[in-house]
Amino acid sequence: MKEGPDISRIAALIGDPGRANILTALMAGKALTASELAEEAGVSLPTASGHLAKLADGGLIAGDKQGRHRYFRLAGPEAAQLLEALMGFASGQGLLRLRTGPKDQALREARVCYNHLAGRRGVQMFDFLRTSGFVTEGETVALTAAGAAFVAGFGVDLARLQLGRGAVCLCCLDWSERRSHLAGSLGRALLAAMESKSWLKREPAGRAVVFNPAGVEGFEAVFGV
Amino acid sequence: MKEGPDISRIAALIGDPGRANILTALMAGKALTASELAEEAGVSLPTASGHLAKLADGGLIAGDKQGRHRYFRLAGPEAAQLLEALMGFASGQGLLRLRTGPKDQALREARVCYNHLAGRRGVQMFDFLRTSGFVTEGETVALTAAGAAFVAGFGVDLARLQLGRGAVCLCCLDWSERRSHLAGSLGRALLAAMESKSWLKREPAGRAVVFNPAGVEGFEAVFGV
DNA sequence: CGAATGCTTCGGCCAAAATCAAACCATGAA
DNA sequence: TTCATGGTTTGATTTTGGCCGAAGCATTCG
Numbered sequence A, B: 001m002k003e004g005p006d007i008s009r010i011a012a013l014i015g016d017p018g019r020a021n022i023l024t025a026l027m028a029g030k031a032l033t034a035s036e037l038a039e040e041a042g043v044s045l046p047t048a049s050g051h052l053a054k055l056a057d058g059g060l061i062a063g064d065k066q067g068r069h070r071y072f073r074l075a076g077p078e079a080a081q082l083l084e085a086l087m088g089f090a091s092g093q094g095l096l097r098l099r100t101g102p103k104d105q106a107l108r109e110a111r112v113c114y115n116h117l118a119g120r121r122g123v124q125m126f127d128f129l130r131t132s133g134f135v136t137e138g139e140t141v142a143l144t145a146a147g148a149a150f151v152a153g154f155g156v157d158l159a160r161l162q163l164g165r166g167a168v169c170l171c172c173l174d175w176s177e178r179r180s181h182l183a184g185s186l187g188r189a190l191l192a193a194m195e196s197k198s199w200l201k202r203e204p205a206g207r208a209v210v211f212n213p214a215g216v217e218g219f220e221a222v223f224g225v
Numbered sequence C: 001c002g003a004a005t006g007c008t009t010c011g012g013c014c015a016a017a018a019t020c021a022a023a024c025c026a027t028g029a030a
Numbered sequence D: 001t002t003c004a005t006g007g008t009t010t011g012a013t014t015t016t017g018g019c020c021g022a023a024g025c026a027t028t029c030g
Helices: A008-014 A017-026 A034-041 A045-057 A077-092 A102-109 A120-131 A145-153 A158-163 A184-196 A213-223 B008-015 B017-026 B034-041 B045-057 B077-092 B102-109 B120-131 B145-153 B158-163 B184-196 B213-223
Strands: A061-066 A069-074 A111-113 A116-118 A170-173 A180-183 A200-202 A209-211 B061-066 B069-074 B111-113 B116-118 B170-173 B180-183 B200-202 B209-211
Touching: A008 A017, A008 A077, A008 B008, A008 B017, A008 B077, A017 A034, A017 A045, A017 A061, A017 A069, A017 A077, A017 B008, A034 A045, A034 A069, A045 A061, A069 A077, A077 A170, A077 A180, A077 B008, A077 B077, A102 A111, A102 A120, A116 A120, A116 A180, A116 A184, A120 A180, A120 A213, A145 A158, A145 A184, A158 A184, A170 A184, A180 A184, A184 A200, A209 A213, B008 B017, B008 B077, B017 B034, B017 B045, B017 B061, B017 B069, B034 B045, B034 B069, B045 B061, B069 B077, B077 B170, B077 B180, B102 B111, B102 B120, B116 B120, B116 B180, B116 B184, B120 B180, B120 B213, B145 B158, B145 B184, B158 B184, B170 B184, B180 B184, B184 B200, B209 B213
Parallel strands: none
Antiparallel strands: A061 A069, A111 A116, A170 A180, A200 A209, B061 B069, B111 B116, B170 B180, B200 B209
């Protein structure tokens, strides 16, 4: 009895609605201040502050103090992956939030997941990279030589990514599509490239991403079948 | 705000130590009675009964009534995968159970994960299947023709598996190795085949699996580099 | 230097939920 | 049938933990 890692602590951490809201908000990848997160979670500032301390203590989020603000973000890709896994299970159980509106549809189409592209578009892009032989197919994802050339042509400074601390390529299970999409610093860079091409814009609040007509055209031209 | 699936409910479900213990016990794949689970969770029978009802309601476990017993098991591979994901994160945070003894070592070496082989041995087997071209390398795992012949030679009745309801091949992220191993009905069948070859035996209580000398030899001969 | 803003800490309040004893069903055995 | 066993339900108790107001730091601005 009582074998393996103790899962109840982190699960309990995520199990509070307020904290879950905070985490979901942080999935957008942007760093948010304590006040913003309090608003997001629908809770008073002191309460949110307590939650944030607990989440940080549990290794789910991290906070950087800057001036008189404190910016919180997810602790890392592992935390994001765990949250997506939970969302996947919950959505499989039909435990969607009540009153799923058009916003939910937009999320399934394209959204940001810890700063990389997720949803139908994200999976489509990952599929394209795989079938084109731009990333390896195996257990560990990696760029091929052809893939390096491709992303360079797309406007990604690969050498810079490889200097960074985190992994360049990671798989992340998509909760709405139930397939993987590309995470890691390359995933972030590709999303950034699309933003600088003005293909899409992020919803000011939330994770949704909307492609404009030119963006759809460009995306299909590059990543379409 | 408040987008995506509501993760707090299932997380809260797993977040209670008693329920977490129950789930961890069920990861061994065996169906257990309510009394056994109460014992395992260190809680009285009525309490456990309440927990079990909640877990079943949340879609994490399922129970079959047989005579005057009621046997509980994990609801399915998705639930098992979610729990392994949580364990992976927890173990990364150093949130192992206090007092990790030799038992923990045994778990990392080989254990059962919802009835298929996990731990170092499980990952080794999966790696072998992949590098030998017996399963496809892509997003969705599947047996190749050569793979079908291989597992048939190992004593697996493949046609029978394909009749079953669940998927034949699934990836499952291993919390100790941080790599995938093979789940699905084929994973179960392979473990069963090894048991019938008397390569290993399950610890009577818990998830650990121990290979005997002949088992190690046979395993290395088949799945070794 | 105040004054204002952002956040954390402290205190007490309250509701949700875990817990178990005891009573209650249902099944199987004598 | 009567007894025994496994499980659930009920009810009362207790604990946990979220919650906010008020006060306390820290930083920045006027």
